[in-house]
Amino acid sequence: MKKTTFKLTGVALLIAATLTGCNQTTSDASAPQAAKAEMSKTLTAKDADSFLARVSEEMVRLNKEGARAEWIYQNFITEDTAALSSAANQKSTEAGVRFAMEAAKFDDVEVTPDQRRKLNFLKQSLVIPAPQDSKKSAELAKIGAELGSMYGKGTYTTKAGEKLSLGDMTATMATSRDYDELLELWQGWRQVSPPMKDLYTRQAELANEGANGLGYPDLGTMWRSNYDMSPNEFADELDRLWGQVKPLYDDLHCYVRSELGEKYGTDKVPQNGPIPAHLLGNMWAQTWGNVYDLVAPENADPGYDVTKQLAVHGYDEKQMVRGAEKFFTSLGFEALPETFWQRSLFTKPEDRDVVCHASAWDLDAKDDIRIKMCIQRTGEEFSVIHHELGHNFYQRAYQNQPVFYQNSANDGFHEAIGDTIALSVTPKYLKEIGLIDTIPDESKDIGLLMKMALDKVAFLPFGLLVDQWRWKVFSGEITPENYNTAWWELREKYQGVTAPVARDKEAFDPGAKYHVPANTPYSRYFLAHIQQFEFHRALCEISGNTDPIHRCSIYNNKDAGKALNTVLEMGSSMPWQQAYKVLTGNEQMDATAILDYFAPLHTWLKEKNKGKQCGF
Numbered sequence: 001m002k003k004t005t006f007k008l009t010g011v012a013l014l015i016a017a018t019l020t021g022c023n024q025t026t027s028d029a030s031a032p033q034a035a036k037a038e039m040s041k042t043l044t045a046k047d048a049d050s051f052l053a054r055v056s057e058e059m060v061r062l063n064k065e066g067a068r069a070e071w072i073y074q075n076f077i078t079e080d081t082a083a084l085s086s087a088a089n090q091k092s093t094e095a096g097v098r099f100a101m102e103a104a105k106f107d108d109v110e111v112t113p114d115q116r117r118k119l120n121f122l123k124q125s126l127v128i129p130a131p132q133d134s135k136k137s138a139e140l141a142k143i144g145a146e147l148g149s150m151y152g153k154g155t156y157t158t159k160a161g162e163k164l165s166l167g168d169m170t171a172t173m174a175t176s177r178d179y180d181e182l183l184e185l186w187q188g189w190r191q192v193s194p195p196m197k198d199l200y201t202r203q204a205e206l207a208n209e210g211a212n213g214l215g216y217p218d219l220g221t222m223w224r225s226n227y228d229m230s231p232n233e234f235a236d237e238l239d240r241l242w243g244q245v246k247p248l249y250d251d252l253h254c255y256v257r258s259e260l261g262e263k264y265g266t267d268k269v270p271q272n273g274p275i276p277a278h279l280l281g282n283m284w285a286q287t288w289g290n291v292y293d294l295v296a297p298e299n300a301d302p303g304y305d306v307t308k309q310l311a312v313h314g315y316d317e318k319q320m321v322r323g324a325e326k327f328f329t330s331l332g333f334e335a336l337p338e339t340f341w342q343r344s345l346f347t348k349p350e351d352r353d354v355v356c357h358a359s360a361w362d363l364d365a366k367d368d369i370r371i372k373m374c375i376q377r378t379g380e381e382f383s384v385i386h387h388e389l390g391h392n393f394y395q396r397a398y399q400n401q402p403v404f405y406q407n408s409a410n411d412g413f414h415e416a417i418g419d420t421i422a423l424s425v426t427p428k429y430l431k432e433i434g435l436i437d438t439i440p441d442e443s444k445d446i447g448l449l450m451k452m453a454l455d456k457v458a459f460l461p462f463g464l465l466v467d468q469w470r471w472k473v474f475s476g477e478i479t480p481e482n483y484n485t486a487w488w489e490l491r492e493k494y495q496g497v498t499a500p501v502a503r504d505k506e507a508f509d510p511g512a513k514y515h516v517p518a519n520t521p522y523s524r525y526f527l528a529h530i531q532q533f534e535f536h537r538a539l540c541e542i543s544g545n546t547d548p549i550h551r552c553s554i555y556n557n558k559d560a561g562k563a564l565n566t567v568l569e570m571g572s573s574m575p576w577q578q579a580y581k582v583l584t585g586n587e588q589m590d591a592t593a594i595l596d597y598f599a600p601l602h603t604w605l606k607e608k609n610k611g612k613q614c615g616f
């Protein structure tokens with residue numbers, strides 16, 4: 001399924017930090033700690049109250065301003081709107097740094113649990129905290145911009161002399177079945193990243209210093225502190241979840257490897273080791289749905305085509321959104337406000353440039369919710385609309401929370417909720433809304449499950465390893481000399497994929513993945529992939545479903561809607577475990593829902609893998 005971004009409003013979700021224009025500067029790194037200890041003697045819970053009240057007011061204002069500027073930019077791309085949006089961003093970022101520093105002063109002050117929760121959100125709002133030294137923070141900001149631009153401007157000129165963008169290469173990687181062409185593009189894109197290595201090394205150093213200033217031993221620990229459990233517990237938790245799904249992944253890997261072996265030859269795809277990383281239809285081998293045609297089960301055609309059915313039933317873009325809205329109202333949610341229909345972008349305008357990537361927005365933390373999408377009239381897009389509206393209904397549900405808590409229960413939840421809704425877009429649902437006439441029998445499920453597993457199950461080890469690598473980089477366990485070898489050790493260990501050619505000493509392959517130079521934490525995607533199946537299973541149980549869960553849709557079930565709304569309304573006001581308990585009855589994540597969902601496929605895979613030597 002298509003990845004979509006969610007427009008994060010709120011200083012709580014800043015991407016980069018700089019202290020430019022901030023008056024909290026000192027050149028002595030040890031001074032702030034001493035000053036903090038001194039300060040905390042005089043601060044009280046009452047001070048925390050007034051601090052939080054002041055911040056809340058400023059955040060509401062900045063969020064609104066920032067969201068407007070960003071909306072205008074993405075809907076009318078010009079130099080001027082870009083400048084206005086980046087100015088608004090800068091302003092939020094600076095405020096975020098200020099809030100984090102001030103919040104850290106209350107570390108040793110006795111405050112209420114609610115105050116502590118809010119203060120912690122402010123402290124952890126910076127994904128990459130700047131050191132309290134104006135020169136260093138300016139350097140950090142500059143490095144961030146440089147890395148972003150190196151990635152964004154990256155191109156590769158082919159041996160045939162054609163200059164390609166990442167978008168061009170992505171498209172070819174998805175469809176080409178030419179081993180050498182794929183290899184050339186795979187190597188070509190990775191020429192973009194070696195110049196990033198020294199900058200990245202320095203960025204890690206500076207960000208660690210910033211994290212130290214906020215009281216964390218290193219940036220990885222700070223990132224892992226966002227989950228209402230200790231940083232070590234969180235790391236263990238991810239390992240435990242991975243252990244649960246690994247048997248399913250191993251069987252999928254084994255089957256796909258043997259099909260690729262038939263396609264490309266077992267000399268190119270050895271049947272006893274990892275899969276060459278360029279053959280899976282994706283630049284990073286992170287989702288494999290693009291090679292579905294190479295591995296599709298026989299007779300897997302479900303006998304209908306939603307894209308065609310949408311045309312037959314005369315759905316235009318707006319009607320597709322109306323259809324998705326009806327999914328939510330059928331659960332008992334209030335209809336979308338009139339402004340949603342007036343202000344959203346549904347189709348690609350002909351007269352101007354816009355950012356087409358699908359996203360859901362919340363402009364005023366009240367009723368001004370919108371989507372921005374250049375909708376194509378396809379079945380896949382129909383699912384994406386359900387996903388985007390999931391964000392919108394979440395945003396509206398937590399609007400009455402204080403601004404600090406106007407967010408998902410943890411950073412996996414927002415995407416997980418959108419995807420949970422999309423999991424209910426099943427043949428059964430399509431029949432209920434009159435798009436198809438008959439539900440295909442269960443023999444056709446293997447094809448649908450395979451297509452989904454290639455994206456959602458194949459993604460899991462990648463979703464895990466990106467931060468495994470970064471946590472070790474930030475802690476110093478992986479040193480710059482070992483950046484690349486450690487990266488490939490993790491990719492082989494977790495994904496069972498390998499570099500198709502020996503890597504140069506200069507290579508810096510992690511830098512060829514957007515989230516590394518952009519410094520965006522990645523564990524949230526792993527979490528979202530685990531959580532969505534659990535939420536789906538739980539809601540299906542609440543709805544009284546008796547079908548296998550991959551056939552279940554919660555459409556039209558008010559009990560499921562009520563349970564869902566209870567969780568959405570909570571925002572991030574309570575530890576996410578409480579939200580979990582409302583839905584699943586359990587405070588711990590549990591990856592067995594994925595196993596349940598894909599059970600028929602897993603049985604089928606085991607049968608196909610009989611006699612094969614699996615493992616990598």
Ligand SMILES: [Zn+2]
Nearest residue numbers: 004005006418
């Ligand atoms: Zn999304």
